[in-house]
Amino acid sequence: MNRFCQAVLVILIALGMALLPGCYDQMNLEDASIALMLGLDVDNNGQFLVYTQSPVFSREAKEKTETVMVTADSIRLSRAKFDAVFTGITTGGKLQTILIGKRLLQKKEWFTLFDMFYRVPKLTETPRAVVVDGSVKDIFEFKPGDKPRLSLHMSKLIDTANMSDITVLTNLQELRRQMKEKGMTPSLSLIKKGKDDVLVTGTALINKKNTFAGQLSLQESTLLLILQNQINGVPSLVLDFGPAKEEEDGGNETEATVKNVIAIDITSYKRKVHTGFSNGKFSFHVDLHFNIVITTLQRMDSMSKREDKPAIERMITSALTKDIDALISKCQRASVDPFGFGLYARAYQYKSWKSVQNEWDKAFAEAEVGVHVKTSIKSFGVLE
DSSP: OOOOHHHHHHHHHHHHHSOOOTTOOOGGGEEEEEEEEOEEOTTOOOOOEEEEEOOOOOOOOOOOOEEEEEOOOOHHHHHHHHHHSSEEEEETTTTOEEETTTGGSSSSGGGGGGGGGGGGGTOOOOOOEEEEOOHHHHHOOOOOSSSSHHHHHHHHHHHHHTTSSSSOOBBBHHHHHHHTTTTTOOOOEEEEOOOOOOOOEEEEEEOSSSSEEEOHHHHHHHHHHHHHOOOOOOOEEEOOSSHHHOOOOOOOOTTOOOOOOEEEEEEEEEEEEEEETTTTTEEEEEEEEEEEEEEEEEEGGGGGGGGGGGHHHHHHHHHHHHHHHHHHHHHHHHOTTTTTTHHHHHHOHHHHHHHHGGHHHHHHHHHHHEEEEEEEEOOOOOOO
8 A cells, every 4th residue: 555545544534533423521420410300399488499319329428319409490590509519510311200399380380490491402301290299398308218219219100100090191291282282281190298108199180370270089090091092001990889788778887898899990992072062162972982801899799690791881881971970070160171172172163162262271161071981891800
């Protein structure tokens, strides 16, 4: 190889190395405070509180997590205070969960606190947004001895609850969509600090005034997911038919009684929504067809015969219809539409929707919603 070729080769190698991505902005783990969980709350004086928790990578540290609380007027302004305390530079690109105190949700401007997440490219829009029924401080001070690091435990807790269809899963990106969407109102996972653990208690509802409007139980959350058509697995429902007949007639009220209960697994279902408008009101008719498996016939063993199937199907159908009607009525009284019925109104009754789109909460509260349920038992479970 002559000198000219050698010179060309050296130049090409140099150009190739110059085009390689550099690491000028690299940061060692020991020099970073990677926020995995963020908490937002207000104190009794209305002061905005920001909590954060980061893993500690130092071998000398006894505690493997670092938790700090500061007061600030915004999340962005809290960063300087965090950097004044943390041993590393605060980074938020790996954030997994954001805990929002229910007391903060009473302030209608709470959503503006998240503005920086939608503007700064380095920040992620995928952390789970979770409402805390109580003080956010209690969650951040919790140190589970039999569970993973708290920040990891919280994200896994919400994911598992959503996979079990007992609460919604709303990340920051989905929260923004729901907040901006005129045809529905937001719904967020709801948790509470128990005596020895953190519990998922259901779903928090947000109204069009951007404030907390109520909450749903675990079973109501399952029915909400069904109406949203957001079921992930095989949801389970427990239908309570009250005490046995002999106890109603003359049982001892002071003694604990085992109620008549039917528990079911919904193996599959079909949902159709029909939309109408007349006499100044919207109407929605929801058809639901459930294929179910009986998992419990508590105190109803005498009805486990094949010939009893039609009677049990009627009982389950009646109970499901009653529970779903009660859920929809509850949301209408609170002027919230977490189901997204407004999306159907816009799609199929646009002319009527257009005049009420900015006041859909009021229009939905006055709407007529009917539910028709059909139940098909596919199995009574494994019996002797």
